[in-house]
Amino acid sequence: MIADLCASLEAALTPEAEHWLTAALRATAADPGAVHDIFPVVARRCGRAPLGLAPNPAQDVWSTADAARVVLLASVPDAPGLLSRTLTELYRAGGTPERRAVLLALDVLDGPRPDLGAAATMIVQEALRSHDTRLVAAALGPYAARHLDAAAYRHGVLKCVFMGVRPTVAAHRADAELARMLADYAHERIAAGRDVPDDVWPVLARHPAAVAASGLAADAGLPDPARRALGRHSRLPAPGPAHSGSPERPVGVAAHRTP
Numbered sequence: 735m736i737a738d739l740c741a742s743l744e745a746a747l748t749p750e751a752e753h754w755l756t757a758a759l760r761a762t763a764a765d766p767g768a769v770h771d772i773f774p775v776v777a778r779r780c781g782r783a784p785l786g787l788a789p790n791p792a793q794d795v796w797s798t799a800d801a802a803r804v805v806l807l808a809s810v811p812d813a814p815g816l817l818s819r820t821l822t823e824l825y826r827a828g829g830t831p832e833r834r835a836v837l838l839a840l841d842v843l844d845g846p847r848p849d850l851g852a853a854a855t856m857i858v859q860e861a862l863r864s865h866d867t868r869l870v871a872a873a874l875g876p877y878a879a880r881h882l883d884a885a886a887y888r889h890g891v892l893k894c895v896f897m898g899v900r901p902t903v904a905a906h907r908a909d910a911e912l913a914r915m916l917a918d919y920a921h922e923r924i925a926a927g928r929d930v931p932d933d934v935w936p937v938l939a940r941h942p943a944a945v946a947a948s949g950l951a952a953d954a955g956l957p958d959p960a961r962r963a964l965g966r967h968s969r970l971p972a973p974g975p976a977h978s979g980s981p982e983r984p985v986g987v988a989a990h991r992t993p
Contacts, residue, residue, distance in 0.1 A: 773803060808846070821854050834869060837875070840857070859882070862890045910941045
């Protein structure tokens with residue numbers, strides 16, 4: 735992924751911006767503390783042009799500034815605790831663009847940088863407590879799926895649903911308790927005469943017992959025509975190969991902002 739980002743930046747940046755970024759990478763590798771002065775000015779020096787990259791469909795397309803910041807973070811030297819400490823400090827000191835870039839970096843660096851591990855989960859949980867949809871969407875990516883505890887991950891998914899963010903739920907995280915929470919949410923929406931996002935159903939299809947316990951099946955027989963139509967619309971597809979993939983295979987959960 736880092737190589738792809740570098741290639742995209744090479745094609746998108748002006749010679750002046752590319753020269754600046756090269757110098758910034760060298761400075762960070764030589765003195766990790768330098769990144770605190772470099773990180774806030776990345777957008778000014780590298781621009782915000784869209785790169786056409788969106789590794790997570792829930793997130794906005796990456797810009798040149800996003801990619802440059804992530805590549806910059808990848809240049810932080812490998813030393814015990816240094817990367818996670820740097821990420822935390824930059825997240826807490828930055829505005830939304832800088833914070834979003836830190837969250838995007840977690841998904842990219844988690845594998846190549848074993849020194850990161852679960853040390854940055856506090857950043858993810860802080861982002862999920864925010865009211866900024868850009869941060870919430872960036873927070874609930876592959877890093878969160880690997881490292882958040884079960885309760886925190888489930889509540890992150892529900893937070894996305896309530897805020898109108900579209901998360902991609904890792905298959906191994908689409909457990910019965912998450913299905914119960916989503917089924918209760920869907921039942922409440924139908925009872926209020928409101929639509930339920932179609933992409934909630936793939937998660938529920940994996941756990942029919944949770945659906946049965948929620949009362950969703952009874953919604954198809956409601957006396958009110960509009961609510962009855964919503965209940966019928968919510969009939970679940972039978973679980974099939976699309977719902978039984980590898981643990982890393984995502985299960986779509988789309989949600990629209992609650993009216």
